[in-house]
Amino acid sequence: MIDLSHIDVTFHQKKRTIEAVKDVSLQINKGDIYGIVGYSGAGKSTLVRVVNLLQEPSRGTITIDKQVIYDNKVKLSGSQLRQQRRDIGMIFQHFNLMSQMTAEQNVAFALKHSGLSKAEKKEKVARLLDLVGLSDRAQNYPSQLSGGQKQRVAIARALANDPKILISDESTSALDPKTTKQILALLKELNEKLGLTIVLITHEMQIVKDIANRVAVMQNGHLIEEGSVLDIFTNPKEELTQDFIKTATGIDEALAKIKQQSIIKDLSANSRLVLLKYAGNSTDEPLLNGIYKRFNVETNILYGNIEILDNVPVGEMIVVLSGEKDKVEAACAAIEEMDVQITVLKEGQKA
Known part of the structure; x- marks a missing residue:
């Protein structure tokens, strides 16, 4: 466990003081895929560099696996620090591979001080490249590899010393969407197969949504x-978090397009545009069909999305409810009683 x-x-600096991280406390449990999200300058990368003491904090306590590695009384020696860092692998946005070395040599470089024999190193490198799906690219140089393949080499290198923790610092930011999904799937697989604790630094909530269990x-x-x-995702409290989630789910973009439709511009007096958000068992209920049967309120679905977050189905819809005013009111109340969040986006106006 990581306890900050x-x-x-x-x-x-000469003329100013920069407070990059301010009184941050958090716990990351063993086996977590933990996402730290924020825009540039938020302090997320600085915070994570504290974990392996690449950045020494000005104040605070760092505890890893119940061992205090830094506080106002404890400071590791050089050899202790090197040993501690062996337990923490890092991968970066721009891969940081050595261009004059093959994929195999890049991974082997991380084993330089491992104490393994030449044969043992070769065997381990081959195993790591196989683990990341690059056995057939061992003799290729970085210039001969795609962005995704370079990142796989970087991941293999980060795993060379059998770390307990893997830190991913914007490691998919330079990749296209398809390759990003492939790398995230690989990280998820490594988390499950090796029991790795993974800390993701990103400015994209979509990345967190795809594989993390905490954020x-x-x-x-x-x-x-x-x-x-x-x-x-189901109950964001801060405005920034809400903005991140709206971008990740695409709901804002969808709503902007929906509002341009004539049915919404000229929403009739007996209609109401609503956003429905639901999770868990609520996604299994024939909600809208039941509303029509009970209240004779018609529904026009303009947008719908459902996905799985931490093994729980979560969905949202933008719907026009139409019917007698008191019936629409009753239908909205019934929807809320079914543990579905309902937000009225627009009321129909009389001509």
């Missing part, structure tokens, strides 16, 4: 919201 308690990171949102050095991916 009251972490501050302050940089002092923290940072803004201006502060941790503003933290929880399970399911809780954060």
